[in-house]
Amino acid sequence: MKTVIALMLTIAVLIFPQDIFADECLEGDCENGSGKGFTEEGKLYDGEWLDGEPHGQGRLFIAKGKVLEGRWQHGNLIAEKGNKKVLQRK
Secondary structure (H helix, E strand, O other): OHHHHHHHHHHHHHHOOHHHHOOOEEEEOOOOEEEEEEOOOOOEEEEEEEOOEEEEEEEEEOHHHOEEEEEEEOOEEEEEOOOOOEOOOO
């Protein structure tokens, strides 16, 4: 069931304009806790949040079914799951 919901949300992100979903929390605590919601850029994020940004373990669903999963710090992916290399993303 969770897979179906995640798939439907991912499809919705790709079909609808990003500004419709920006900063919307779908479940849980997307301010300071664990939850599923949309980032300021309109991308679906499922994981830990701090001050309304992805922070901690989580997954970011990006275009064409790709998922970035790993450890986040203030909205930036710093360590991708399964990869010991630290990423420098801006």
